Amino acid sequence: MPNEARSEARRHEVRRKVAVVLFNLGGPDRPEAIKPFLLNLFSDPAILRVPFFVRPLLARIIARARLKPATANYDILGGRSPLLELTRQQAAALEAALPEIDARCFIAMRYWHPFSLEAARAVKAWGADEVVLLPLYPQFSTTTTGSSLIAWRQSAARAGLAAKTTTLCCYPVDGAYARATAALVRAAYDKARQALDPTVKLRVLFSAHGLPEVIVKGGDPYQWQVEQTVACVMAAWGEPADHAICYQSRATPQKWIDPSTETEIERAAKDRTAILVVPIAFVSEHSETLVELDVEYRDLAKALGVPGYFRVPTQNSDPDFVAALAGLVRRALECGVGLCSGVGGRLCAAGFGGCPFGAISEDSRTTVRSATVPSTASPSG
Incomplete structure (x- = not known):
């Protein structure tokens, strides 16, 4: 290609308008929004996995039962979730980290404003040439990213948005993401060790939302x-620290994946070891970190006699984390239209039928199939 044509191609590349749509859970922005937020959450087929004709009634029953404790949690946070504000900060930082393209970030929350339809209409009005769907969930689940992708596909159709779209389904082993997370763990670990008696052991608990x-x-x-x-973060950290994975936020009587965070706190008490909690599946502070981890589990650890309780902050707008997101956007654009993971192709082992790559059809490379087993999962904002 002649030099002039190559330069023109580069100028065209710089001018392309790329809409980066950030998927997140959402959270109530005022006390009056808590009830409808809960109703939206439990009305989602990916969350409340029961026959469709039962779901509306059951969703109202569950939302009513959860309203009082949820309101108490949000009261601690001033009556609202900080998630939207923090996501806006991440969006602004990500735009600045992509100077080579005309990138604008749009936020598509799942259960409270701004919803996917609001974001899709805004993307269309802006006139995006390309769209990158970027979940702020590093690990894929049919209950989070899968649900958001279904909502986005429906909303984009309603909005008449037909731009070329690349879906990034997950990035659990992305090197830059792991290094950014490991840096936060390292700093918090060193600070905790300085605060502890040298004879007290310190265990790292990687706490993720349960299912x-x-x-x-x-x-x-x-x-x-x-x-x-967790394996990638530990490798990036390079510290042979005692650590465990656990799961928080159990919301229904049925069996959830284990061990629970409560169980690990009890084990730490028996072992007389301090704990450093890492919210490994969250990249923004919200009720599950600021209330569940910082208040409820801290109180439990104190009551059980755990000799020290510390917590690693979420990534929020940490520069290294934002740089990792920017790298993921660039690689998604290189992948082209369709579905990609943080490693390009399918990451999950063959046995995972919920992997979005397992649901690709010839007609739609971004269709996500949700499992239909009866169950309830309950994230919160």
Whole structure:
């Protein structure tokens, strides 16, 4: 290609308008929004896995039962979730980290404003040439990213958005993400060790949101991907620290994946070891970190006599984490239209039927199939 044509191609590349759509859970922005937020959450077929004709009634019953404790949690946070504000900060930082393209970030929350339809309409109005769907869930689950992808596909159709779209399904083993996370763990670990008596042991607990066991047995790759993330973070850290993976936020009587975070706190008390909790499946502070980890589990650890309780902050707008997201966007654009993971192709082992790569058809490379086993999963904002 002649030099002039090559230069023109580069100028065209710089001018292309890329909409980066950030998927996140969402959270109530005022006390009055807590009830409808919960109703939206439990009305999602990916969350409440019961026959469709039962779901509306059951969703109302569960939302009503969860309203009082949820309101108490959000009262601690001033009556609202900080998730939208923090996601906006991540969006602004990510735009600045992509100077070579005309990138604009749009936020598509799943259960409260701004919803996917609002984001899709905004992307269309902006006139994007290309769209990158970037979940702020590093590990894929049919209950989080899978649900958001279904909502986005429906919303984009309603909005008449027909731009070329690349879907990044997950990035649990991305090297830059693992190094950014390991740096936060290292800093918190060193600070905790300085605060502890040298004779007190320190254990790292990687705490992720739990799922009902039946969902994982139905082929959801989330637990496996969490394990891969922890392995990568430990390798990037390079510290042979005592560590364990656990799961928080059990919301229903059925069996959830284990060990639970409560169980690991009890084990630490018996072992007389301090703990450093790492919210490994969250990249923004919200009720599950600021209330569940910082208040409820801290109180439990104190009551059980755990000799020290520390917590690693989430990534939020950490520069290294934002740089990792920017790298993922660039690689997604290189992959082209369709579905890609943080490693390009399929990451999950063959046995995971919930992997979005297992649901690709000739007609749609971004269709996500959700498992239909009866169950309830309950994230919160």
